Amino acid sequence: SQQGEEDPQALSIQEGENATMNCSYKTSINNLQWYRQNSGRGLVHLILIRSNEREKHSGRLRVTLDTSKKSSSLLITASRAADTASYFCATDSLFSGGYNKLIFGAGTRLAVHP
Amino acid sequence: DARVTQTPRHKVTEMGQEVTMRCQPILGHNTVFWYRQTMMQGLELLAYFRNRAPLDDSGMPKDRFSAEMPDATLATLKIQPSEPRDSAVYFCASEARLATSTDTQYFGPGTRLTVL
Numbered sequence: 001s002q003q004g005e006e007d008p009q010a011l012s013i014q015e016g017e018n019a020t021m022n023c024s025y026k027t028s029i030n031n032l033q034w035y036r037q038n039s040g041r042g043l044v045h046l047i048l049i050r051s052n053e054r055e056k057h058s059g060r061l062r063v064t065l066d067t068s069k070k071s072s073s074l075l076i077t078a079s080r081a082a083d084t085a086s087y088f089c090a091t092d093s094l095f096s097g098g099y100n101k102l103i104f105g106a107g108t109r110l111a112v113h114p
Numbered sequence: 115d116a117r118v119t120q121t122p123r124h125k126v127t128e129m130g131q132e133v134t135m136r137c138q139p140i141l142g143h144n145t146v147f148w149y150r151q152t153m154m155q156g157l158e159l160l161a162y163f164r165n166r167a168p169l170d171d172s173g174m175p176k177d178r179f180s181a182e183m184p185d186a187t188l189a190t191l192k193i194q195p196s197e198p199r200d201s202a203v204y205f206c207a208s209e210a211r212l213a214t215s216t217d218t219q220y221f222g223p224g225t226r227l228t229v230l
Contacts, residue, residue: 042221099162
């Protein structure tokens with residue numbers, strides 16, 4: 001079952017514009033991660049934000065986390081055609097077996113047009 | 115440049131045949147995952163190993179799927195017998211888990227399985 005729900009499911013923008021993707025989740029988490037997947041490839045880790053952090057930056061990426069609203073957003077600034085990919089949020093939670101695991105959302109498909 | 119490798123990259127087989135997928139995790143990573151990705155179900159966790167011991171395989175159909183780590187450099191996922199509904203991309207990922215919470219997972223390129 002999916003814990004994270006991304007919104008929107010698909011996003012189409014022009015190069016140079018900013019892209020914002022949102023993720024909502026249901027249970028308490030230890031951290032939230034964003035991954036990127038180019039068509040036909042494996043997922044690539046972008047950024048990890050811990051539950052006690054509110055904002056994190058990495059290059060043109062900005063991630064926010066609001067644990068009170070159980071939501072996160074990924075902002076890509078000054079987008080490029082090469083940013084075209086699917087973006088997934090994944091939440092880390094403790095499961096009944098006493099271990100943590102990541103649950104991935106369904107993803108947002110981003111298309112950046114030149 | 116350390117990376118997770120998977121073989122084969124593509125596999126086409128007929129229903130009822132055995133399929134074995136292999137993964138070489140990044141050297142030194144102590145946690146290995148098998149995921150399945152389909153359009154309908156998204157990315158599903160099938161199996162999860164820590165220090166070669168299975169930690170969670172609740173996402174795996176037990177009657178036909180099996181996952182093992184014969185040694186620290188090899189993880190295998192086997193389907194016997196395969197069915198058309200097993201058609202999907204299977205990803206292996208590894209992680210250097212130092213604490214209880216998850217850290218960055220490094221994904222392999224995947225095995226695209228088609229069962230006719």
